[in-house]
Amino acid sequence: MAKLPVVSGVKVVKALERAGFEVARVSGIHHVLQHPDGRAVVVPVHPGQDIAKGTLRSILKLVDMTPKDLHNLL
Numbered sequence: 001m002a003k004l005p006v007v008s009g010v011k012v013v014k015a016l017e018r019a020g021f022e023v024a025r026v027s028g029i030h031h032v033l034q035h036p037d038g039r040a041v042v043v044p045v046h047p048g049q050d051i052a053k054g055t056l057r058s059i060l061k062l063v064d065m066t067p068k069d070l071h072n073l074l
Contacts (some may be wrong), residue, residue, distance in 0.1 A: 004053050004067050005074065009045030012056070015073035016043070016063065039063055 007015075013023065013031050021033040024040070034040045041062045044051065051059075060070060 004056055005071060006050050007056070007070075007074065008050050009043050011074060012043050012051060012059065012070075013045065015070055016041070018073045019063070019065070019069075021063070035063070 009029075009031070013033065016033050017023070019035075021035045021039075021041070024032045024034045026032070029045050031043045031045055032040065033043060039062070041059055043059060044055065060067065
C-alpha cells in the first residue's frame with residue numbers, strides 16, 4: 001500500500017478536480033466537491049495547514065481512491 005502524502009487542502013481539491021470532481025459550494029473553510037456520478041466529499045481547506053492523515057484517509061475512502069491514485073493526480 002502506498003504511503004499517504006502530506007498535502008494541503010488546496011492540493012487535495014485540485015487533485016480531485018483533475019479526477020472529475022467540481023466544487024459545488026464553499027462554506028467557510030469547507031469545500032464541497034461533487035462528481036457527475038453522484039459521489040460527494042467535503043474537504044477542509046485550512047490556510048497554511050496540511051490535512052490530517054485520518055481525514056485524508058477518510059476523503060480517499062469516500063471518493064473511492066487509493067493513496068497511489070492521489071499521488072498520480074498531485
